[in-house]
Amino acid sequence: MDLSRLRALRELSIRKTMAAAAEALRVTPSAVSQAIAQLEDELGIDLVERRGRGVELTPAGRQLVQRAERVLIELEAAHADIADMKKIVAGQLRVAAFPSIAAALIAGTIHDLVRLHPQLSVQFDEMEPTESLAALRGWQVDIAVIDDLNVPPGAIDPGIQTKPLIEDVFNVMVSRDHPLAGQPSAALSDLRNERWALDTASPAYNRMINEACQAAGFNPNIVARCKGFEVTIALIREGYGISILPGLRASYDLEDVWVCRLTPEIRRRISLAFRKGEKLPPAIAAFVTQLESRIGRRAIPSGAAPLG
Incomplete structure (x- = not known):
C-alpha cells in the first residue's frame, strides 16, 4: 500500500472532510478523494462513507488507520536508527514555527545548527501553531x-x-x-478607553484578548486589524493604538515603543512537537540541543522563563 494514500486516510480520519484533509496535506481535495478511491480499489472494501457534508471512516477504515499509525511510527524509528548508525547529522530537517518565536530564537538556532553540521539542510516554514501541528501530522515537517x-x-x-x-x-x-510610557506595569482595566491594534494572524490570540478585556469589564475598541506584526507595531509607534503582545516580541525591533508588564499576567507555554518514536532522530536531537543552548545563552524577554 502506498504511504501517501495511508497518510491521506489518516488525515481524513482527523479532519472529517476532504477539503480540510487536503488543506492539511497541502494537496487538492480531488487528490485526497483519488487516494482514498485507489486504496478502496486495492483492498476491495469501502473505507469511508458520506455523512452530510463530511465523511466518516467505516470499521475497515478505522482499523486501517490504526495499523497505518504503527507503520508510520516504525518507519520514523527506522530512519532514526539508520541516521544514528551513521553518527552524522545530515539530510534535511523541516521546521515550522510561528513568527514571534521564529524571529526571537528559531532563526539563530538554525544558523548555529547548519554551521555545526554542514551536511544538514534545514527547511523553515512560518506557520501558526495549529497549521504547523497539522503539517507535522501530515509528515510535511519534522518539528513544530x-x-x-x-x-x-x-x-x-x-x-x-x-x-x-x-x-x-x-x-x-x-x-x-x-501616558503609560515610563510606567513599569499597567492593569488591563487601565486600557478600557484605549484604541486597540490587533494582529489577526491567530484567532486564539484575538479571542484571548477579547475575553480578558470582557472579564475586566469592557470590550476593546479595536480600530485596526492587521495581518502581521509590522503594521501593528507601526500603528503603536505612531500613537494611533495600543496592543498586548507576547514578551518574545519585546526582544527585537521595538525602537520608539514602550513595553510594560500587564497585570494580572497572561502567560502561554511554548513547546516543541515531533512525531513519537523510540528515539529522536539525530537531526531533531541536534536541533533541540542547539535551541536549548541558545535560550540559555541569551537574555530571556521580560517575564519569560525556560521550561524543561
Whole structure:
C-alpha cells in the first residue's frame, strides 16, 4: 500500500472532510478523494462513507488507520536508527514555527545548527501553531513549535510527542509619548478607553484578548486589524493604538515603543512537537540541543522563563 494514500486516510480520519484533509496535506481535495478511491480499489472494501457534508471512516477504515499509525511510527524509528548508525547529522530537517518565536530564537538556532553540521539542510516554514501541528501530522515537517494558547494539551494526537520549551508573558505596548510610557506595569482595566491594534494572524490570540478585556469589564475598541506584526507595531509607534503582545516580541525591533508588564499576567507555554518514536532522530536531537543552548545563552524577554 502506498504511504501517501495511508497518510491521506489518516488525515481524513482527523479532519472529517476532504477539503480540510487536503488543506492539511497541502494537496487538492480531488487528490485526497483519488487516494482514498485507489486504496478502496486495492483492498476491495469501502473505507469511508458520506455523512452530510463530511465523511466518516467505516470499521475497515478505522482499523486501517490504526495499523497505518504503527507503520508510520516504525518507519520514523527506522530512519532514526539508520541516521544514528551513521553518527552524522545530515539530510534535511523541516521546521515550522510561528513568527514571534521564529524571529526571537528559531532563526539563530538554525544558523548555529547548519554551521555545526554542514551536511544538514534545514527547511523553515512560518506557520501558526495549529497549521504547523497539522503539517507535522501530515509528515510535511519534522518539528513544530506550538503554544497552549492555540493548541490546548488535549488537542494533541497520541502519536505526537511534546517537549516544554519556554513560558512567555504578554506585555502592553504603547508609543513613547503615551501616558503609560515610563510606567513599569499597567492593569488591563487601565486600557478600557484605549484604541486597540490587533494582529489577526491567530484567532486564539484575538479571542484571548477579547475575553480578558470582557472579564475586566469592557470590550476593546479595536480600530485596526492587521495581518502581521509590522503594521501593528507601526500603528503603536505612531500613537494611533495600543496592543498586548507576547514578551518574545519585546526582544527585537521595538525602537520608539514602550513595553510594560500587564497585570494580572497572561502567560502561554511554548513547546516543541515531533512525531513519537523510540528515539529522536539525530537531526531533531541536534536541533533541540542547539535551541536549548541558545535560550540559555541569551537574555530571556521580560517575564519569560525556560521550561524543561
